[in-house]
Amino acid sequence: MQDDTSARHDLPDANVRASSYYVLQAQHLCKHCQQTTLVFALAVPPNHESTEADIDLDEDASRLGLAPGEFHDWLFSPEQWQTIPGPALLTQIGSVSAPVALTLQRLASALRQDAAQGAQWTNFCEHCGNAVWEGALYPTPGQPFCPEDDATAAQITVHTIDAPFDGYARMIWTDRYRNKWPLFKRLGVACSEAD
Numbered sequence: 001m002q003d004d005t006s007a008r009h010d011l012p013d014a015n016v017r018a019s020s021y022y023v024l025q026a027q028h029l030c031k032h033c034q035q036t037t038l039v040f041a042l043a044v045p046p047n048h049e050s051t052e053a054d055i056d057l058d059e060d061a062s063r064l065g066l067a068p069g070e071f072h073d074w075l076f077s078p079e080q081w082q083t084i085p086g087p088a089l090l091t092q093i094g095s096v097s098a099p100v101a102l103t104l105q106r107l108a109s110a111l112r113q114d115a116a117q118g119a120q121w122t123n124f125c126e127h128c129g130n131a132v133w134e135g136a137l138y139p140t141p142g143q144p145f146c147p148e149d150d151a152t153a154a155q156i157t158v159h160t161i162d163a164p165f166d167g168y169a170r171m172i173w174t175d176r177y178r179n180k181w182p183l184f185k186r187l188g189v190a191c192s193e194a195d
């Protein structure tokens, strides 16, 4: 089946796409040189599309009327784009489209492809040039892109890019990760208890 939106996208292996995106900017204390350096991250707004949706398997399998094996095939078929109602923080980014790469070059030059990590998009310290380990930036509350409250979230600079995003991210932090709620609130998205 032909996807009528494919023409505007130029990254065949993308697993996330959106009509706009965010470049997030924060400060990080480099563990190599003990100096403060700028670090950058990418996020997409509500109603982005993903092929990696963490949906309720039982509910959707029954709704689709598929046997479990068929459902697995359907779920992991590469063309299966789904609209995700919430925002997402993207990490372990393997590739981005050429226009996104140009924007990063202009706006977030510390974030670039790391040949030592299979060309994964990685932050580099502006002082000593060492790669900044992603585990120091994203997963744990209190880290630059996992603020614990509004006050620390306010220290993140948000650049909204009103242009399409296409990329491949190995780790997609949706609003199912409650510790990302203060970050998403900084993006103007209120996450609530109601499910």
Ligand SMILES: [Zn+2]
Pocket (backbone or CB within 6 Å): 030, 031, 032, 033, 034, 035, 037, 125, 126, 127, 128, 129, 130
């Ligand atoms: Zn450094």
